[in-house]
Amino acid sequence: MLGTTAVTAAISLSMWGLLAQTNGLNGAARATARLDAIKTALTVGAGIGGAVALLLTLRRQWLSEHEQIHREEVDASTEHDATERRITELYTAAASQLGGDTAPGRLAGLYALERLAQDHTAHRQTIVNVICAYLRMPFEPEPPSADMAAWSEERVVRLTAQQILTDHLIVSAEEADEWLSDSPSADPKFWPGIELNLAGATLLHFEFAMRRAELVNFHGTRFVGYTNSSHAELAGHAYFHRARFEGGAGNFRGAWFGLRVVFSGADFGEHRAAFDGATFAGMVFLKDATFGSGVSLDDARALADFNTNWGSERQWPPGWRERPITENEPMPRPRLGRWTRAAQPTPGDETWTVLVRDEPGQAPEPGQ
Structure with missing residues (x-):
């Protein structure tokens, strides 16, 4: 309707203007001029009609495309809602x-939750929290x-829960050379950025070697049996205050501790605590722990210029x-460490310090 009106108006206006220009002519000249004016007006009308038709076609195309986009968005939203409902049902x-x-x-x-976490990354931390909460339930x-x-x-169930958590935090041996970088693991089984809250839990023969986690909370945790956290990568905060290591050694050889590691009030029992070759990149609280058979920090190193936003103690x-490393002194490269040659500090590097035993008769330094 709008297109027809526009064409009619264009023809009428064109014809009126052109015919007005023939008023001064007479006879055959006037007839010929008036005929040409009519032809020109019709041509103008046809052109405008074509333009209007093109605009209408473009408008219909635009509406069709936006309707298709809207339908796809609705379908996607419906599919997402259906997926979320299905996940909720399976989770429940x-x-x-x-x-x-x-x-x-x-x-x-447990295995159903593991499969959900593997297939749906947005729900992993929630599922990890549920499994951790189960392990925090009382168990003798x-x-x-x-x-x-x-x-x-129940012991089998708890060991399975532990294994599900730790199996998805393994840093593969092929990626050991990348342990100082933030590059994600290529293993689809690995769950990055996981936080573990196992405060007050009772863990049995806890195997955490070569595992990587963003934050761990083992406040008051009982580690029963041999506990192996060698080469673990704890990027953020690691809380072990008042943790108890019962019946086995606390093995942290070659481990990496990030922003803060707290062992205040921890009890390592009768076995020697081993931190040989460990790396401390932030705050450290090891002074008030109980070491029944001593503690070893041979070949351990500490980052000198570390992030002090959380404190500097x-x-x-x-x-x-x-x-500090002396001018021509190479950084020890322990047999159990995971330092690559590229990551190995150069002699005299002020970025790192080494952990050494006090010399006989030497007074402790402030803060020691």
């Missing part, structure tokens, strides 16, 4: 199984005098201190 079912009365049901719930590691079967089954165990 798995969590219900984890809280069930039978060990096979709890195991099924010593076999009871009665109901041995139920205790044995460092408390080393009695008998140990930091010492």
Whole structure:
């Protein structure tokens, strides 16, 4: 309708203007001029009609494309909502199984949660939190005098929960040379950026070697049996205050500690605590820990110019201190360390300090 009106108006105005120019002519000249004026007006109308038709076609195309985009957005939103509802249903079912009365049901719930976390990265941390919460539930590691079967089954469930958490934090041996970088692991099984809250949990033979986590909270955790955290990469804060290592050594050889590591009030029991070749890149609180058979920091090193936004305090165990690297002294490269040649500090590098034992008769430095 709008196009027809525009064409009619264009023809009328053109014809009126052109015919007005023939008023001074007479006879055959006037007839010929008036005929040409009519032809010209019709041509103008045809041109405008074509332009209007093109505009209408473009408008219909624009509307069609935007309707298609809208339909795709609606379909995507509907699909997303359906996926989220499905995830919620699976999560609820798995969590219900984890809280069930039978060990096979709890195991099924754990594996269902693991599969959800593997397939849906946005829900990983939530699922990790659920598994950590399960491990924080009370558990007595010593076999009871009665109901041995139920205790044995629960022990299997808890070991499985531990393994699910730690299996997805492994830094592969092929990536060991990249451990000082922020590059993500190429292993699709690896879950980056995970935070573990296992405060107050009872962990059995906890295997955390070669694992990488963003933050770990082991405040008051009981580590029962041999605990292996050698070459672990703890990028952020690592809380071990009041943790107890029972029946096995606390092995942190070659580990990397990031912003802050706290062992205040930790009890390493009767075994020697090993931090040989470890790297400390932030605040350190090791002074107030209990080392029943001593502590070893041979070939350990500390970042001198570290991030002090969280504080600058460092408390080393009695008998140990930091010492700057001397001018021609190479940084020790321990057999158990994971330093590449490219990452190895040069002699006299002021960026790093080494951990050494106090010399006999030497007074402790301030803060030691």
